[in-house]
Amino acid sequence: MINKITTSMKPMKQASATLKDVAKVAGVSHQTVARVVRKSPKVAEKTRIKVEKAIADSGYLPNRMAQQLARRKSLTLGFVSIDISLHAISKIAEGIRKEAAKQGFTLSISTMNELNPDACNQAIDELLGQQVDGLIINTSVTHTMIKQILERGNLPPCIFIDFDKTSEALQVSHDQVGGASLAAQHLIDLGHTKIALINGAEDTCVAHWRETGWLNTLENAGLKPVHTIHGKWNARSGYQATIDLLDAGHDFTALLVANDEMCLGVLRALNERHIKVPEDISVVGFDNHEDSEFYNPPLTTVAQDCLELGEKSVSLLMQQMKEQAPEQAQVLLPTHLVQRQSTAPVKS
Template identity: 30%
Template sequence: MGTAAGVGPTASRTTARTAPRRTAPTLRQVAAAAGVSRATASRVINGGHLVSDHAKQAVEAAIAELGFTPNPVARNLATRRTGSVALVVPEPNARLLSDPFFGSVINGLSLSLEAADLQMILVIARPGPGHDRAVRYLTTGQVDGAVITSHHREDLLNARLVEAGLPCVFVGRPLDVEDSHCVDMDNVGGARLATEYLIEHGRRRIGTVAGPADMTAGVDRLLGWRQALEGAGLPTDAVVHGDFTAAGGAEATRRLLAEHPDLDAIFVASDLMASTALTEVAALGRRVPDDVAVFGFDDLGLATTTTPPLSTVIHPVEAMAVRAGQMLVEMLSGIEHAAEPVVFPARLALRDSA
């Protein structure tokens, strides 16, 4: 039988003579081209520690000449780095998805880590078995460090991570770790400014829907409210604690107004709670701000959508998360930081509710 044109022994020989595909250069070839040992070449590729300037320049020139690209898996093993940083949130999923605070933290942290070519991994560390599982994951070399937010007094997560030697930066002041690296805002000062504003504008019976008593933000904002009232010689008895959720804010406001119907202003420790406080005040037939002024805390977008728009304390969460990420990147690069908090100042955003 005849052979089809272009197929057969002749074509096979032509294919055999085709130049073989060029293989990627190896670490051994880089070392040989630079005139150094493989160990020296490896140290240059993985950070340049304990290498002379002459050897470093020779290896870098060989890398450029050969077009060498380090194997990322091998490099991670050599440097004991994963290229990943955890954002740790010890809260239920529902809270993470409903509170704009966490979206702002994710936004800010991802920006700072992206600039450093690091991947952010979200770790939900709920109480119970999930807590222990998160600690095991975070302390067994799966991530290079962690940024932790939303701190509760009885939660031992923070202390366990710090004691394990994991590089950590906290968004917000933790209650259970002294001398920690943290980024916070002046929560006391912000609550005091808001309450003083209400006093300066003629309010004399000012209650508060406070945050949880086991969280630093709740504790500090309650303190600022109390300082302003005590400074003006006004009563500080009208307090009901909420849980930083919309439903919790509604329930706390109902209780507060039932127990103290004479209130002419309410300082609410978060905008999410304040949004439902506005609804509860209106449900009682009282006008905001004419009968009852309402002042919130956060200014993360929700405050401009309420009726009326909400006066609030500006909580620079995204900027705080950016700074926390930068601090952690610097720590991972060997830059020492004093264990002193970075504190953002408080400012007010004034709108129709007060």
């Protein structure tokens, strides 16, 4: 909230300045200005004086909610996320909740109806209204969007999950590129050269990194995908993507699919068309959720520990809340291939 301020030295003026404006005037980063606003001890006295003068000169007044957050603790963490019904995200939330409880915190969740900056900011505002002490943000946001979030200037400490790895913001993620590469290499090792891709929503960072892993590995083997189609992470979209591939007459012997939930729809579509898995077409998923081994056939997939991801994000957030320098600004967790009965050597 921006207000008017008055000093004994200057006439009253409109305080339209932002935290970014103050940083520019003071010649420091917006993170340094935020530390001064929060009265962090980790700011040199000379820098603090310079920033405080810039605040006074520019007419900037810190958000009242941010001041309240600086004065007291709610012992609540906030989790901003896309569709919580998706298996991987529900497991991340479970990991966050468990680790938060160990640290004496409760968890409040705010979900986004759409994947855009307005929806993200609305979800953040909902949690700030509950005076959370820290935020964990899982929205597959881009580098530009993450900069906009961090420049709001009224945020408590925050951690990001699985987003643009070119950003310097604190984050925890799985090795999406490496995991996707393992899946593609598995099919190549089985002799498959005609491989189609069913990815998740194309405006998400996770889909981008998984496709990057697939394409890099195929290219290294001198291959290109037969075709790429995007789903919406759920079984229905996996079903429809497979029907579209078959109806378009694409010739493929294997499918790389961006998550296990879409694979459920993929397997049904192939079964309806009397296409046998893995005799006719091999299928590889991603996530290894607990139902994958009960698919028909049991699904070959890439495993990632989403509970651990949630727990690690809380640990990193706690370090930031205590103003401790994190051991790693970006924590990358491993993935591995789980081979079951949905893949087989290509027919000779």
